[in-house]
Amino acid sequence: MEEIKKKIEELKKEKNAIIVAHNYARPEVQNIADFTGDSLELSRKASETNAEMILFCGVHFMAETASIISPEAKVLLPDLNAGCSLAESITAEDLVNWKRQHPNAVVISYINTTAEVKAESDHCCTSSNAVKVVEAIPKDKEILFLPDKFLGAYVQEMTGRKIHIWKGSCHVHEKITETDFEDMKRENPDAVFLIHPESSCTQNCVKKATQHNDDSIRFFSTSGMINYVNNSNENKFVVATEVGILHRLKKDNPGKMFIPIKENAVCEYMKLTTLEKIYYALLYEQYEVKVKKNIADRARKAIENMISIG
């Protein structure tokens, strides 16, 4: 392990590359990364450096987002099989057909979408700013929200807006159910519950949190969870998202206790990136992810529209 880490460091310098890793990546991959974070955060961080090469330890749509934001850089994904069930739940063609049925609607796409889908969208959003983006759309406008049905329902609940929601989902977060939440809540009445709004238990949790005024149930993106825990005086957390995030939470907060709401909430796509594949990716400069200019320009506009809202 030490030998391969050394070789990666050498290649990184030689090629003027940076390595960014998503919060769900394998622990050893997170440990060698220059930055860890959520997908948009990583693409933005990467764009702020003068690196010629961005090695993205995440999944394909994330590497595309990095390529959209940093068109000059060479973006590498160590394994092209690293896909995303959520991003795959809607194609650009699906979206074009949906837009035809609602010609005056504003399209808001979650960042977990392909570049082609972003290019057909008016705004992007992340799980941390989705509510804000929807609130920024004039009240008389119809909204198409995609692709995640649980995040969409959460946004609808929080904004009180009636929106059209695509019926997509992430196969990992879909498995985090109301029953998981109820069981863990019973077993851990003293814990703070950190819920990612892609989880299928979200609506039930929102109901619980609001009806019982229960502020031990909180909703966050992955980076939101990390920020909250790092600044919190509480010591025990039940975490409802992909289990990879526990590595960073524990590393940043060695004195606190973290319990995954579901041990097998594991994204196999995120675990495809290994140290060995990172080494070969740097050595052979593989596999480049490049978004065509006409798609990238339109997709970038949707990302910029989101950033201008905040």
Ligand code: SF4
């Ligand atoms: S956890 Fe879900 S949303 Fe995230 S990359 Fe894996 S499949 Fe996609």
